[in-house]
Amino acid sequence: MTTTTSPVYYARRFNEYMSELWRRRDFIWFLAKGNIKARNASTFLGLVWWVLNPLLLGLVYFFVFGLIFPTQRDIAYLLSGMFVFHFSSQSLSGGASSILQNSKLLVNIRFPRLILPIAFLLESTFGFLASLVVFYLIVIPFTDVLPGPEIALLLVVLPLQILFNVGLAAATARLAVPFRDINNLIPYLNRIWLYLSPIIWPLSLINSQSETIQMLLRLNPMFPIIAVYRTALLGYPLEQIDLLATVAWCLAVGIIGIAMFIKYEGKMVRYL
Amino acid sequence: MSLPAIRVDHVSVRFRPYVDRRPTLRRSLATFRHKETQLVDALKGVSFEVEKGEAFGIVGQNGAGKSTLLRVMARTLRPDEGRVVIRGRMSTLLQLGVGFNSELSGSRNIYLGGLVAGLTKKQVDERYDDIVAYSELGDAIYRPMKTYSSGMFSRLAFAVAMHLDPEILLLDEVLAVGDEGFREKSMTTMHDLLGRSGSIVFVSHAVRQLADFCDRAAWLDEGTVRALGEAEAVVDEYRAFVQRRRKEMRAQGLA
Numbered sequence: 051m052t053t054t055t056s057p058v059y060y061a062r063r064f065n066e067y068m069s070e071l072w073r074r075r076d077f078i079w080f081l082a083k084g085n086i087k088a089r090n091a092s093t094f095l096g097l098v099w100w101v102l103n104p105l106l107l108g109l110v111y112f113f114v115f116g117l118i119f120p121t122q123r124d125i126a127y128l129l130s131g132m133f134v135f136h137f138s139s140q141s142l143s144g145g146a147s148s149i150l151q152n153s154k155l156l157v158n159i160r161f162p163r164l165i166l167p168i169a170f171l172l173e174s175t176f177g178f179l180a181s182l183v184v185f186y187l188i189v190i191p192f193t194d195v196l197p198g199p200e201i202a203l204l205l206v207v208l209p210l211q212i213l214f215n216v217g218l219a220a221a222t223a224r225l226a227v228p229f230r231d232i233n234n235l236i237p238y239l240n241r242i243w244l245y246l247s248p249i250i251w252p253l254s255l256i257n258s259q260s261e262t263i264q265m266l267l268r269l270n271p272m273f274p275i276i277a278v279y280r281t282a283l284l285g286y287p288l289e290q291i292d293l294l295a296t297v298a299w300c301l302a303v304g305i306i307g308i309a310m311f312i313k314y315e316g317k318m319v320r321y322l
Numbered sequence: 323m324s325l326p327a328i329r330v331d332h333v334s335v336r337f338r339p340y341v342d343r344r345p346t347l348r349r350s351l352a353t354f355r356h357k358e359t360q361l362v363d364a365l366k367g368v369s370f371e372v373e374k375g376e377a378f379g380i381v382g383q384n385g386a387g388k389s390t391l392l393r394v395m396a397r398t399l400r401p402d403e404g405r406v407v408i409r410g411r412m413s414t415l416l417q418l419g420v421g422f423n424s425e426l427s428g429s430r431n432i433y434l435g436g437l438v439a440g441l442t443k444k445q446v447d448e449r450y451d452d453i454v455a456y457s458e459l460g461d462a463i464y465r466p467m468k469t470y471s472s473g474m475f476s477r478l479a480f481a482v483a484m485h486l487d488p489e490i491l492l493l494d495e496v497l498a499v500g501d502e503g504f505r506e507k508s509m510t511t512m513h514d515l516l517g518r519s520g521s522i523v524f525v526s527h528a529v530r531q532l533a534d535f536c537d538r539a540a541w542l543d544e545g546t547v548r549a550l551g552e553a554e555a556v557v558d559e560y561r562a563f564v565q566r567r568r569k570e571m572r573a574q575g576l577a
Contacts, residue, residue, distance in 0.1 A: 073440075074437070074440065076437055076442050076443040076444075077437035077438060079443075080433055080437050084426065084434070088425060088426075154423075155438055157393065157416065158414055158416045159396070159398065159414060159439060160397045160398050161439075161440065316399075316400030317400060319393060319399045320337065320399065
């Protein structure tokens with residue numbers, strides 16, 4: 051027998067909420083699989099677009115910038131950054147749409163709402179893993195990059211980035227469900243975020259900038275996250291500060307985003 | 323005397339003006355600046371209890387707050403004031419059709435419906451055959467639900483809801499759909515549930531049917547409980563009111 055009162059919405063405590071999520075892992079898995087199936091059914095290339103989008107974007111920048119700036123002809127540098135960036139930037143819009151697309155479920159049945167952004171993240175994690183395979187398929191024949199022992203670092207940085215992305219998805223869902231104007235801003239935010247991240251410009255570029263600008267650029271969470279990935283994927287030397295900053299950013303964004311979302315979820319149905 | 327299955331305790335729900343309009347950034351800045359706080363009350367201090375083994379009906383005109391009340395009882399909408407206490411496992415069949423995804427097959431929707439209600443995959447596996455048999459959908463179960471008739475849709479929805487082993491069932495205008503044979507079967511299932519001391523809350527505009535089925539009822543009018551008690555009496559009172567209103571409107575129209 052279950053006794054539940056409404057004002058305390060889903061659970062009294064954070065850890066109760068989390069264990070409820072875990073209990074419903076079958077549902078999360080089902081939603082993620084269903085989304086992938088739907089994507090495969092509705093577009094000819096289906097899930098391939100998950101890889102193709104950042105790949106094409108990366109190649110466009112490679113040819114445009116590679117021709118203009120001779121400094122930036124490192125395809126491994128560019129594509130690694132682009133794939134990692136894409137994984138997070140997708141989460142900005144994915145969180146809100148996971149809620150809006152499932153409004154029927156939300157109105158009718160009570161369940162921890164965070165399941166929806168988490169299922170989205172699970173789906174996009176598959177896409178990201180596929181893109182890492184594609185990354186090596188492209189990079190190995192054309193450069194001297196080979197996966198080394200550093201690749202084990204993925205086991206640390208990937209879960210951290212997933213937490214970061216869940217936080218982003220949850221926070222934007224929290225904001226964009228009542229204020230749908232925000233959905234229109236997200237593509238521009240993503241574009242600015244891309245330009246501020248070390249992807250299409252080489253790291254050497256910022257070394258020539260003043261210290262203040264360097265500091266500001268390093269405040270971008272994508273900066274340390276991409277740096278750690280480049281150690282894992284390309285064997286770049288690892289700077290401790292980047293690893294620490296990655297851990298700090300991912301924990302902070304993950305926890306704050308999830309907390310914002312849970313606090314709000316009792317009201318969500320009003321805006322669907 | 324055992325504790326009630328549902329206790330709705332002074333529940334109030336307010337919506338922002340333009341009831342279902344979402345606040346845009348501009349509008350919310352405007353309300354912030356002008357401290358404009360006129361809200362629309364969807365429910366105003368609603369209280370009642372539903373006992374175990376009882377069928378409880380809710381009647382009222384459009385916009386009286388019935389759907390909002392059901393959402394509050396289903397606990398998908400948090401009230402601004404008051405609280406709802408639920409004792410027992412609840413299954414909901416609200417207006418929009420249990421959150422079925424019509425792009426997916428009936429079969430996958432059985433899983434969706436079961437999982438969203440909190441079953442594990444294994445539990446749905448075990449019940450799957452019974453659900454399909456109960457729904458009488460046969461091979462149509464493999465077709466996308468967008469190809470279903472409304473009767474087929476509600477048969478499947480009902481079959482899933484009843485196989486969640488509910489102790490409490492919330493129904494919104496579903497009994498009207500489905501053919502004669504299926505309606506009879508669903509009635510039997512619901513009487514079984516009541517016999518096991520389950521509770522059913524039933525919202526419908528088919529008030530005659532509601533009065534026959536329910537033990538007690540509440541009449542909801544503009545967000546408040548206008549009458550509460552024995553179903554027959556509440557429905558009679560409500561019908562008398564509706565007829566009076568209609569007559570008044572007609573008189574005004576003629577004047």
